[in-house]
Amino acid sequence: KKKIAVMTSGGDSPGMNAAVRAVVRMTIHMGCDAYCVYEGYEGLVQGSNLIRKMEWDDVRGWLSEGGTLIGTARCMAFYERPGRLTAAKNLVLSGIDALIICGGDGSLTGADKFRSEWPSLLKELVSTGELTADQVKDCQHLNIVGLVGSIDNDLAGTDATIGCYSALARICEMVDYIEATASSHSRAFVIEVMGRHCGWLALMAGVATGADFVFIPERPREHDWKEDMHRKIGKRKTIVIVAEGARDKNGTKITAEEIKDLLADKSEGGLALDTRITTLGHVQRGGTAVAYDRMLATLQGVEAVKAVLDATPETETSFIAITENQIVRKPLMKAVAETKKCSEAVDSKDFELAMSLRDSEFED
Numbered sequence: 283k284k285k286i287a288v289m290t291s292g293g294d295s296p297g298m299n300a301a302v303r304a305v306v307r308m309t310i311h312m313g314c315d316a317y318c319v320y321e322g323y324e325g326l327v328q329g330s331n332l333i334r335k336m337e338w339d340d341v342r343g344w345l346s347e348g349g350t351l352i353g354t355a356r357c358m359a360f361y362e363r364p365g366r367l368t369a370a371k372n373l374v375l376s377g378i379d380a381l382i383i384c385g386g387d388g389s390l391t392g393a394d395k396f397r398s399e400w401p402s403l404l405k406e407l408v409s410t411g412e413l414t415a416d417q418v419k420d421c422q423h424l425n426i427v428g429l430v431g432s433i434d435n436d437l438a439g440t441d442a443t444i445g446c447y448s449a450l451a452r453i454c455e456m457v458d459y460i461e462a463t464a465s466s467h468s469r470a471f472v473i474e475v476m477g478r479h480c481g482w483l484a485l486m487a488g489v490a491t492g493a494d495f496v497f498i499p500e501r502p503r504e505h506d507w508k509e510d511m512h513r514k515i516g517k518r519k520t521i522v523i524v525a526e527g528a529r530d531k532n533g534t535k536i537t538a539e540e541i542k543d544l545l546a547d548k549s550e551g552g553l554a555l556d557t558r559i560t561t562l563g564h565v566q567r568g569g570t571a572v573a574y575d576r577m578l579a580t581l582q583g584v585e586a587v588k589a590v591l592d593a594t595p596e597t598e599t600s601f602i603a604i605t606e607n608q609i610v611r612k613p614l615m616k617a618v619a620e621t622k623k624c625s626e627a628v629d630s631k632d633f634e635l636a637m638s639l640r641d642s643e644f645e646d
């Protein structure tokens with residue numbers, strides 16, 4: 283019987299539980315044994331009770347749970363070869379020959395490295411006497427398939443990552459709350475959202491809430507943003523959404539503090555707006571998944587199990603994507619090489635147009 287394990291890794295994202303549930307149940311449906319590796323790569327390295335066999339009912343009710351119930355970690359030991367050696371030993375001892383990993387680009391890159399090193403890891407384990415030739419003879423290949431779980435929607439080659447629409451919905455809900463108080467007090471708010479390298483969340487939130495300005499990492503404003511703001515501001519409320527990794531046209535970081543200082547500047551010619559900063563932080567990652575993420579995670583979890591069962595030693599590591607509403611397998615490393623640019627999600631002309639629908643200037 284084939285043994286397929288699933289794990290979650292890196293930052294949690296809403297929908298990870300739906301993915302684990304789907305993998306566990308699809309694995310059992312296909313007549314295989316299902317395992318969960320708890321605490322991400324940490325679980326692979328520590329082994330023993332962090333690698334657990336799962337039954338159909340063990341994942342009951344998981345669709346509507348936030349976070350990841352099998353835990354996740356950013357595991358330093360796995361970055362080093364000794365950590366990966368121990369992880370390989372644990373997998374061989376538990377008889378697991380296929381791994382489905384739900385995580386972001388960093389986690390999936392680690393997975394690809396693990397897979398490509400697998401033969402040399404086994405060789406070393408045998409030569410050092412950690413395992414016998416007999417123990418490794420049926421584990422010559424490790425199949426790995428990735429599911430992209432990240433709120434950032436930053437992997438190229440897929441329209442959406444598991445969790446991004448839940449985080450976006452959360453941001454919109456929070457911006458709506460802030461708008462009410464901003465209007466009441468005639469204030470400006472600078473709202474910082476997540477996104478170190480990819481501004482998808484900030485950009486889409488800007489369009490969806492009708493924000494006045496959006497700052498993102500990868501599409502630096504062509505014009506001088508300070509001048510832009512001076513020209514356009516003068517309303518009862520002003521909402522600025524800034525991604526945590528926002529940059530200007532020269533690639534210099536733009537911080538929420540800096541934007542606030544500009545809006546609040548009381549010196550001659552300054553905007554002198556009563557301004558507050560709200561950093562949404564981990565509120566964006568927590569909570570239950572929206573319907574889209576549950577559906578995406580479930581369909582992709584099913585496909586991931588099919589992909590590991592179809593894989594041959596020659597198959598390169600793949601991940602499960604969604605493009606034009608089709609769930610498809612794609613080569614992982616090609617996608618990882620290109621962090622997604624927002625322009626993949628929306629043409630910049632369409633974006634400018636959508637943003638120009640903001641409230642008119644100089645209203646009371």
Ligand code: F6P
Pocket residue numbers: 293386432433434476477478526567
């Ligand atoms: O990659 C997901 C993400 O939520 C980023 O948007 C954010 O920059 C980062 O994780 C935060 O990481 P941590 O939870 O470790 O602070």
